[in-house]
Amino acid sequence: MKIGLVELPQLKIIDPEGIDWTEQNQHPLISKQILMSNLEAGGFEVELFNLKNGFEEEEFGQATWKGMTLHKIAYGGKTAAIDPKSCDAWGVTNNFTIYRELTSLVLRHLAKGGKPIIVGGSDVISQPRYYLEAGATAVVTDKSGSANWAIFDYVLGQPQRQELSGVLFADGSQYGKNLRPLHPQDWPVPSINVAKACLGGSNEFADNISESSLIPIGSVMLDLGCDRTCDFCQTPTYGTGYMRMTPQRALEWCARQKEAGARSVVSDSDQFLGRVLFGNEGRQEVFDIVNGLRAMNLPFSWDNGIELKNCPFAYFEITKGINALVGNV
């Protein structure tokens, strides 16, 4: 039984002068890396269809803004090139509202194959109906990964190893998050092949990408969630609280990126320094992780920013011996 996981194409929003109003960046596929390892550990055969790879452009809509007509373009591999019957089930992730319409384009295409389509990610959790109407069979509402195996067991007609949880089906049936969230410590470390398939390049680090010594870029999410509740942020609504990997496990993930060919790694955590909630123990964990990275000679950046206000010690420890700190501090 093969599951096809589709990475969405890039989104371009082009104005009449040809200027692109979106961020074009070959981010590593952190979400796919975690999901693929999770599903492989569950015994599923997984194939990645990375539509961010490629140079094809397909216009899928227009919008008017400030008197200008903006063209919405899917950029990368062509969605139509995927044979929607070629896998036994499909999986799509969308974490961003701005990618909602583009996701529906992909879902409408996949739905032609008549195979189950499971969708997840932050935007999907916030507006599940939209995705179900676009052709999804079910929406995953559990962020941690604990729901994933049972959902695919169910839609593929395999014996159920766990109860259904954290899922909403197109026929209206739904299952609350009954299972304990899967702790990041228990997320399977990706195989070298999965880590390699999820490496990214980025134009943040060099004018000439091919000359940057920081790409390819690997990615890690060393903790999940946040203890805070900022009113503009969706993260506290996942109900996971703040959960972190041990430094040993965190460094295992980073080492795997290096083995897969990464020359630098980005942190995609919500709140890497949430560790300092745990007093001296958490503070020591921060030291152990950054010292471990330094020993590996692996440049590291915090794409989601890093909040140093509550732990100025971290600034000195993190930046010691580093020439540049990349990210929003």
Ligand code: B12
């Ligand atoms: C990493 C991250 C980024 C990275 C993305 C890098 C990348 N390569 O994708 C960067 C720093 C670039 C980024 C940028 C932005 N981000 Co951001 N980001 C995140 C963050 C912290 C993690 C996303 C992630 O990958 N999670 C890890 C994976 C494992 O989780 P997941 O994808 O949901 O998958 C799990 C489950 O949902 C489920 N699942 C998901 N899909 C599927 C599919 C199947 C088949 C199955 C079975 C299960 C399943 O299983 C997985 C676990 O096994 C989230 C918050 C969060 N905790 O999710 C915010 C978040 C997604 N970002 C947010 C925002 C607002 C932004 C920005 C718009 C900020 C800005 N103003 O510029 C930009 C937009 C970028 C863009 N694309 O246009 C919001 C999105 C809100 C929304 N609905 O749009 C979030 C939710 C944070 C918040 N503040 O509320 N971001």
Ligand code: SF4
């Ligand atoms: S992740 Fe950041 S923005 Fe969201 S609640 Fe936590 S501190 Fe606030």
